Amino acid sequence: MKFRRIAVMMAGMAAIAAPAAEPLAPDYAQGRYWSAVNSLPQGVAPNTALRGVDVFWIHPTTTRSTTDYNHDPLDPTVLKWTEESAVQRQASAFSACCRIFAPRYRAATTKALMDPTRREAAFALAYSDIERAFDWYLAHENKGRPFIIAGHSQGGAHSASLLEKRIKGTALQGQLVAVYIIGINLMDGDLAPRFAGVPLCSEPAQTGCFVQWNSILAESDVAPTLKAYAAAFAAQNGGRVGGSPLCVNPVTFDRRRPVSPAAEAKGAVVGNPGFGAMGPLRAGAVAAECRDGLLIVRPAAELALKPLPGGSMHFHDVGLFWADLSANAALRARTWLKTHKRH
Template sequence: MMKLSRLAIGLAMSACAGQAIAQTAPVAAPAAPVVAPAVPPKPTVADVARNAPPAPDYADPAMWAAGFGGLKAAATLPAGASPIARHAKVDVFYIHPTTFRGGPLDLNQDPRNPQANKWADESVVARQGGVFSGCCNVFSPRYRAASFAVFADPAVQAAAFELAYSDIERAFDVFLKQLNGRPFIIAGHSQGAFHTATLLERRVDGTPLQKRMVAAYIIGINIGEGEFGRRFKHVPICDRPAQTGCGLQWNAMMAGTDLTKARERAQSTYVAKYGDNPGKRTLCVNPITFDRKRPASTMAQARGAVPGSPGFGAMQPLKAKAVAATCDDGYLVVTLAPGLGLDPLPGGVMHFHDVGLFYADIRANAAVRVAAYLRAHPAARRSAR
């Protein structure tokens, strides 16, 4: 379902861009016969390797949006957020989502591209990675993330994602050396969540690292409940707000949206791999309660959302008591207070706002999990760089 949902978002963005051009172009009589525009080349799997930017060197602090050389992009806070943690005992490895549109054959983002990095830093690293600065030191690698151009072809997407993930593993190894035995959180959204889940499966689950993992925040993809125990054989679902060593997920949709087709598509990947069983239901942990026994929450419980769509510049002040949310058979259905300025994508999809809607709630929960982990592991409380 990751492929389908990202493709839909890419098409929606392209449609919006085309609409803007149509509304602003001047009207004039044609001076010459109209010539059909050239058809852009269709990318192939071979183009992924052929056009790949050079692999980043993670010994270079410039290849980190946050972490080496300070919090950097993750140091930005909206007014009303809790302070940045000083002398934190836990570190976060945060992986940003797809931010690079590119051209027809720009299939993976170049981590040395300053314009692309600025957009990633301000639109997502600050707004998502920075969520965890209230409890932890945040590390966020620049990587050859797959671009929006890959989502039309599943084979091209798979190749571009595998190239991107190869960077993530190398960055994670550098991150682990920096930790020197300290506990950690892994987190990501959308494409970043896809890589977070892969990292959890390949590098953490069932290894000694699992004992050091506080939690895995896998946000905005469609992991089935039954993948815990199958794909992730040792890592359980986070059932309670203070539980550690576990994984969690949600996908936000506007109230009133017909979820039938989205639910079927989300479950189809699970069914194809594991069979048609109850585990096909997409995992939803309400990011206001963080308690699977309390799947619904009211606006009064919401600690604070970031108004306005992700973009360049500073975040607006947090707005508390502005989001009600309910887990409805795998999806997080949200109702928003007026004035948040958060528009859904076609079909009621709130994908771009999966983190911003719950900024203060996630920030508080990460601190709760860290405190619980440190209480249970006294040696970690004495850890230092």
């Protein structure tokens, strides 16, 4: 499996100290290996009006370990952080459009992500769970329904792999509403041959396409990030030049409108990821611009969001645009259902 350099969640995650044997493979016929997404930002009312589309959500790296390369998805400490600080805060953005299927899987830990001798194997094990979960979903729940694939960070990488290996060029592509590949560095060079036939989304209501963004503070020096992205692509593609990173503004979702003022943003989650319920949304609090393939953001101070080193807003790739993502997923779902109306 190809591994592309991604921004890794290095702090605030569940910490594992005791060494353990390789975790058992999840049995996706058991409900305990699926997350129930039942949390919303404070003040947001549940919306179940649109349920004709499914979303298969893949959570990011959530385990900071000094001993293990893949986490046990049912470990109580790991599970609590994964659920409350990742799944509920992120996958919930799709609750207005879709039934959500969020597998608990043996995700690669930060130890694996930082160890080039074990990284590929750890990612391959994690992805094997994702494929089996997706197969179970297709066999038992899909029943021909349209679906969205979405994930952040490590989950974004696995989403990209599902698109490349299981959906592109198959009958499933006809059921695809969109793929939200968030927080990894896809490049122009990935458009072909890797994703040939599945375009980068150009318009907010377009279906059968994928979106991508990486958030970084406006005052940051982006040169090291761009250099690292280019080097990683070349290393994995026989020296081929990858071009620019791909970016779709998650406020406009329109490639003709790469810049959005703060007033246009529908709602960001206040505060850093953590345990417990989400705070309220704040509308009009994030200015954003796709520039040089990165999403340059200017969040309002009242959001109280802490960046990672170098100004990366990786922790907040979803939270900054929670309401915008929610509205866009619903729009694409409605568009697909209208276009493919069954008689």
